[in-house]
Amino acid sequence: LKLVDMSQNPSAPPAVERWFESSLESVDLAEEAVVEFARGHGLDEDGQHGLGMAVRESMVNAVVHGNKYSSERRVRMLLTRDGQSLRIQIRDEGDGFNPTKVADPLAPENLLKQSGRGMLLIRAFVDEFSIEKAEPKGTEVTLVKRLP
């Protein structure tokens, strides 16, 4: 874990680790934590909102699709400042996820579908987004937002 130079904003923690139950309340809590972290590191209001939404969508995926609301599975969120970027890692304990199976929500035949827009929104609001299989199980997504 690479921690940061605290001289830029001594009051903002360089790294925050949080564990969440698999509940919808956790989605709100994670979003609030990220917005606060981003504000502390100088991200502007629009950036905070967008990053918050990307984290919300990632948490929904982890809680609903990954952990399937199981009380025995948790979600880990790690927030770090890495140079001029904020890095958010969200890991569930689910059975894995194949992103290639998600239909393109912008294809004309999918525009009127009710679901399938979460990853589109995540990608829209961060600078980098990746999905990896976690060990020993689950899925970890990494979101990177560059600071101005």
Added chain:
Amino acid sequence: VSLKLETRQVGDVVVVDADGRITLGEGAILFRDKLAQLREKGDLKILLNLGGVSYLDSSGLGELVSGYNAILAEDGILKLMGLNRRLQDLLQITKLYTVFEVFEDEAEALRSF
């Protein structure tokens, strides 16, 4: 309560004034139920005023699309007004601006039905 929904009848159009968040959970459920109630009453010309909506996530967008589809299936129409800049951006990102008719002005929106 994360979302308040109030309805007004203006001619043969029902205006739904939404205030709050339409996100996964309570907000999305309240929104879905309100549109279903209106359909059951036979109110099929709906103008959804999102002027007070501060936040929509993918679930909220999904409910919007689902409600639109259900009303369209009964030969009705759902139109939108009052979107703030962030909601307009969401419709751009998701290309849903190609689906919905969106208005800034209520009188103009009402005339369009």
